[in-house]
Each structure stands twice: as C-alpha cells, then as structure tokens.
Amino acid sequence: MGAYSGDTSQKEAGARVIKIGLILFVIFGTFFEMIFSSFSNLIFPILLILLGAYLVLNHSGLLSRRKDESSTDAIPPVS
16 A cells, blocks of 8 residues: 555555564464474364364354244344
C-alpha cells in the first residue's frame, strides 16, 4: 500500500513486517522440522488433513447435533 500511495512510512512499516515474517518463517520452520522429523513421512500430514477436515466440518455445523425444534426449552420467536 505504501508503494501504491507513495507514503514512505507505510513502505517502511511494510518492509519491517516482511522482514519479521521471513525471520519467523525460518525460525518456526526449523523448529517444527526438528520436532516432527521423527514422525513418518505420511503420519503427520495425514493427521493435519484430518484435523483440518474436522475443524471445517465442525465449524460448518455438519458434525454438531441440533436440538429438536419441538423441545419445551425453545423460546418462541418475537413478532
């Protein structure tokens, strides 16, 4: 945005964020590579895919049980 608008303070802030992001990428990449290198080549990716699928399905409401609409605890809509 800083390059587009010509604002030098935004350019500097963006460059700082990019540098920090690259540094953190290298640090965390190295960290997780050291931790998960003991796993088999397929176990960890499969677990990540299953976790992601669970989170997507749970968030979409497909895995949650819905209460029966005829329940006595239901509050009627306000007209």
